[in-house]
Amino acid sequence: MKPSVRCLAPLLALLLAVPAPGFESGELLKATCVLANGPAEGLIIFTEKVGKGKTLIHGNVRGLGPHSKHGFHVHSQPITNGNCSSAGGHYNPFNATHGGRLSEERHVGDLGNIHSDAYGISQFKFIDRIVSLSDPETSVVNHSVVVHAAEDDHGLGGDAGSLATGNAGARIGCCVIEQQQKL
Numbered sequence: 001m002k003p004s005v006r007c008l009a010p011l012l013a014l015l016l017a018v019p020a021p022g023f024e025s026g027e028l029l030k031a032t033c034v035l036a037n038g039p040a041e042g043l044i045i046f047t048e049k050v051g052k053g054k055t056l057i058h059g060n061v062r063g064l065g066p067h068s069k070h071g072f073h074v075h076s077q078p079i080t081n082g083n084c085s086s087a088g089g090h091y092n093p094f095n096a097t098h099g100g101r102l103s104e105e106r107h108v109g110d111l112g113n114i115h116s117d118a119y120g121i122s123q124f125k126f127i128d129r130i131v132s133l134s135d136p137e138t139s140v141v142n143h144s145v146v147v148h149a150a151e152d153d154h155g156l157g158g159d160a161g162s163l164a165t166g167n168a169g170a171r172i173g174c175c176v177i178e179q180q181q182k183l
């Protein structure tokens with residue numbers, strides 16, 4: 001039976017190479033977003049170990065105001081023509097109300113605020129339990145990161161804008177989240 005197993009091996013390898021909906025448990029997935037298209041620029045990296053149900057999000061963004069908070073979200077659409085408005089609204093596959101990253105109810109894309117230092121630079125690292133790279137229902141791959149001019153009020157502002165977008169204001173940087181090839 002050995003020859004037939006050898007014949008199957010290339011076929012199996014081909015099947016495994018197809019990006020199937022099921023990822024292997026423990027597999028390390030990585031996606032990156034090179035923030036541009038506005039005064040805010042930088043790099044955001046998403047890392048998920050499949051099966052852990054959480055994603056590490058870290059990065060650095062420059063070009064922010066000094067000592068300020070800036071809404072930080074995943075939006076629903078990929079960016080086209082370098083225009084951050086093409087990112088559409090917050091990534092919200094479950095039709096939820098806007099919130100903060102730790103709110104009981106939130107959009108999948110609600111990642112709260114990033115905080116800048118005296119030089120307008122933000123370096124951040126946090127773990128999120130909702131954003132995913134492997135779960136087709138919550139994967140942020142090919143969606144966009146948008147950084148805003150103002151602070152996200154996490155839906156607590158008491159008006160309609162707050163419940164929709166957190167009143168985070170203009171879009172000052174954006175990028176498409178791209179899955180990195182496995183080595």
Ligand SMILES: [Cu+2]
Pocket residue numbers: 071072073074075090146147148168
């Ligand atoms: Cu946003």
Ligand SMILES: [Zn+2]
Pocket residue numbers: 073090097098099106107109110164165166
């Ligand atoms: Zn939102």
